[in-house]
Structure formats: structure tokens, C-alpha cells
Amino acid sequence: MSLWRGTWRKTSLWCSQVSVDDWRACRDWVTDNGQPNLQFFATHFGKSKVQVADCGTREFTDQKRLEMTVAEFVEQWLGDPMQEHGNASSHSAMSKMSLYLKDWHFVKEYPEYEAYTTPVFFCDDWLNIYLDNYHMHNDPNIYSENNEISCSDYRFVYMGAKGTWTPFHADVFRSYSWNMKSCVYNIFDDVNETKISGFAETIWLECTQEQNEIIFVPSGWYHQVHNLEDTISINHNWLNAYNLRWVWDLLLRDYNEAKEYIEDIKDICDDFEGLCQRNLAANTGMNFNDFLIFLARLSLANYIQLHYLARKNGNHTWNLSPIAQHLTFNLASIQKIALNIKSVEDLTGSHGFHLDFRETLKDPEFFKLCTFLGKHMG
Numbered sequence: 001m002s003l004w005r006g007t008w009r010k011t012s013l014w015c016s017q018v019s020v021d022d023w024r025a026c027r028d029w030v031t032d033n034g035q036p037n038l039q040f041f042a043t044h045f046g047k048s049k050v051q052v053a054d055c056g057t058r059e060f061t062d063q064k065r066l067e068m069t070v071a072e073f074v075e076q077w078l079g080d081p082m083q084e085h086g087n088a089s090s091h092s093a094m095s096k097m098s099l100y101l102k103d104w105h106f107v108k109e110y111p112e113y114e115a116y117t118t119p120v121f122f123c124d125d126w127l128n129i130y131l132d133n134y135h136m137h138n139d140p141n142i143y144s145e146n147n148e149i150s151c152s153d154y155r156f157v158y159m160g161a162k163g164t165w166t167p168f169h170a171d172v173f174r175s176y177s178w179n180m181k182s183c184v185y186n187i188f189d190d191v192n193e194t195k196i197s198g199f200a201e202t203i204w205l206e207c208t209q210e211q212n213e214i215i216f217v218p219s220g221w222y223h224q225v226h227n228l229e230d231t232i233s234i235n236h237n238w239l240n241a242y243n244l245r246w247v248w249d250l251l252l253r254d255y256n257e258a259k260e261y262i263e264d265i266k267d268i269c270d271d272f273e274g275l276c277q278r279n280l281a282a283n284t285g286m287n288f289n290d291f292l293i294f295l296a297r298l299s300l301a302n303y304i305q306l307h308y309l310a311r312k313n314g315n316h317t318w319n320l321s322p323i324a325q326h327l328t329f330n331l332a333s334i335q336k337i338a339l340n341i342k343s344v345e346d347l348t349g350s351h352g353f354h355l356d357f358r359e360t361l362k363d364p365e366f367f368k369l370c371t372f373l374g375k376h377m378g
């Protein structure tokens, strides 16, 4: 994997060997000689519909995506000499492709299977616990089945043969990501000054990720991945109090871009602001309203946990405990962003939002959100 960052940030990259011996993913998904156990996937999860990238065909900044079942994907992989040996020799159009199964919402689809447990460092994950209880989009006009599947959570499985790859990108919502390889290696591709402006001032990091190692990618770090061996990996994107600010900065930037892009139809548009927000949701994955409701529900959940802690430990020092400090920090971070949002003129004027706290408190999904938050706080 190679990572790029501007010189203005100080966060670092690390790999860690975690104890994964008890993960079903490490037992069931890998053969005794360390290869992906493709037959296991075809037999147990063959009917799942998945997104597969054709690594040989670029589409905008990503790769062309196809939809197929896991059984079809495995069949292509096993029947395709290019997938097996990393060099093309077949005549069919399909076999010239280098297919990479991506963004499979495996945990969402097979919750009972319990393929792995999220390592403790990555459990403070507001994005996925939120999406376990709510849809990201609050506006029914934005809701579409496909969209809801693609943003139903950010816990993914990837599978690809040697030679498959992921182009240079920064992650969705500028979230953190962690990535664990069951069997894999990564290395960096040809990215240079002609492709990325400011490249000369950047710092490049390059590493080979071995089997069972985890990589943490900080918010906003551009990276790309090349599989040097046949690979299965688990990837999560997540947000918490430490990187929320990145989301707001991204939303604001993308909103301004979306607005500028359709500025010329402003006068003939009945609901120009609504259109900007719909485009923002479609392109970035959430809009201002989605983000505000996310923040409001999480601040309330953090507040309730803090309140619960205060009542449980009635002494004067309860607020000095690490959990209380963490919850207070969470609330302070949300407040900081909320104040920043308030200061954006357009938003406060024309884009108020409404969340009924009384109704929220009665909502069983909100109760679950609070419970998850409490559980992850330890």
C-alpha cells in the first residue's frame, strides 16, 4: 500500500499484528497453504450479489463496476488464466479483465456468521453503529434501494487475484480506515507530478502488508493498493470525535462545488437549495441535513451515557474517569463543529433542521444506539 500526505499533518501510519487466530475469517476463508478458499465462498455465500471492479477499465477516478453473484465471481476467477497467473492468455473478453470484488457489505449480510471482531483500537466507530440503527439519508426523495445498500454500512470484504488493485483515493467522508489482509501484499503504483498537482511537496510512504497485518489509514491520506498475491481483506471506514471535522470540511467543499456546477440554472429552479443538497447526498454520500441529524443523535447519545455515568457513580470524582472524559471530549468536538456549521451563513438562513428530542428518546433505535455507544466505551 502506498500513502500520500501533505506536509501539514503529523499523523502516522502503522501496521500491527493483532490476535486473529480465533477469527472465522482466518480459519474458513484461507486454505492451509495460505490461499483464498474460493470454494468456501461459492458454497456458503455464492448467492450474494456483489460489486466487482474491472481493474483494466478506468471510469472517472475509479474503475468500471460490474454486478454479479459471488458464485459467478469465483467461477471467473478459477476459470481465468489471467486471474491465476497474472498474465493474459485467454481470448474471451471476460477473461481479459482483472476482476476485484469490492465493498461487499459482508457483516450486514451475514451478521450471524461473525467472521471477525473489530480490533479494540477501531471500536470507537460512530459511523457503523449509527448505520446499524438508522439510514444515512433522511429525505425520502434521496432514498433509493441501491443507494441504501451501498451506504448501509462501511464494513467491507474485498477479494481479488494477484495484480488486482485500487486506484489512488482518499476515503469516503474523509474517514479513517483500517484494513486487514487474510492473504495479501501491497505496493505502490506509478503516481507522479503530472497526475497529482503538488506531488513534489508530498511525502510518500510505501509498505508491503503481510498476511494478518492491519494497516491504519488516517483521515484524508491518499492511498492506493496493489495486490501482490491473491488476496482477501477486511476493510472498515469509520468516524468519531477525532475526525468529524474532516467530514464537515469535505461536505462544505463539495456543497460549494455542487452549487457552482449548477449556478446557471438557479433562476429557473424552484428549489435550487434542495437540488444542491440532493446532488451533495448523491455524490458525497450525505448532505447537510443527514450530517446534522447524525450529529444531533450522537450528541444526545453521548449526553445520555454521561448522565447515566453520573447517576451510577454518585461521588464527586465520577467526571474524572476515562470514560467520562472521553464522553465530554466527544460532546465538545460535536459542539465545536455545530458552532462552525452555524457560522456558515447559507446554512443557518435557509437550511434549518428539526429533530424532536422527545420522540428520539422514545425511539427503540435510539435506545440501541445509546447501548452500542456505552458498550464500545467499555
Ligand SMILES: O=C(O)CCC(=O)C(=O)O
Pocket: 158, 165, 166, 171, 177, 178, 179, 217, 223, 224, 225, 233, 235, 236
Ligand atoms: O484493499 C484495497 O484494495 C483498497 C482498500 C482501501 O483503499 C481502503 O480501505 O481505503
